[in-house]
Amino acid sequence: MAVQIEASICTACGDCEPVCPTKSIVPHKGLYTVKTETCTECDGEADMPQCIDVCMEEGCIVFVD
Ligand code: SF4
Ligand code: SF4
Numbered sequence: 301m302a303v304q305i306e307a308s309i310c311t312a313c314g315d316c317e318p319v320c321p322t323k324s325i326v327p328h329k330g331l332y333t334v335k336t337e338t339c340t341e342c343d344g345e346a347d348m349p350q351c352i353d354v355c356m357e358e359g360c361i362v363f364v365d
Contacts, residue, residue, distance in 0.1 A: 302339035302364055303349055307331055309360040316351035316361065325351060336364065 302324075305316075310331045317325045317332060324339040325332055334351075341363070342349045352361045 301341050301343070302334060302336035303341060303351065303361050304334050304336065304364045305332055306360050306362060309357050311357060313356070315354045315356070319350040319354050321345040321350065334361075 305325075312331045314332065317327075320339075321342060322338050322340055322345075324335045326335060327333075346353075349361070355361050
């Protein structure tokens with residue numbers, strides 16, 4: 301379980317990086333990417349993924365299997 305960032309929508313604002321409790325969001329090629337191996341979807345940390353909560357771009361961060 302994890303989320304991913306849609307590169308075509310991400311504005312690289314950086315707002316999601318500091319709110320991630322597992323430090324799974326990292327800069328990548330001028331944008332940001334999610335390390336799916338450590339993303340927990342914020343399970344046990346918050347009611348919803350904190351990155352999705354702060355991202356202003358609709359549909360930018362989505363769930364993946
Ligand atoms: S869902 Fe939570 S753990 Fe996963 S990248 Fe977003 S803030 Fe980090
Ligand atoms: S908050 Fe959204 S738009 Fe901003 S860097 Fe993160 S994924 Fe990209």
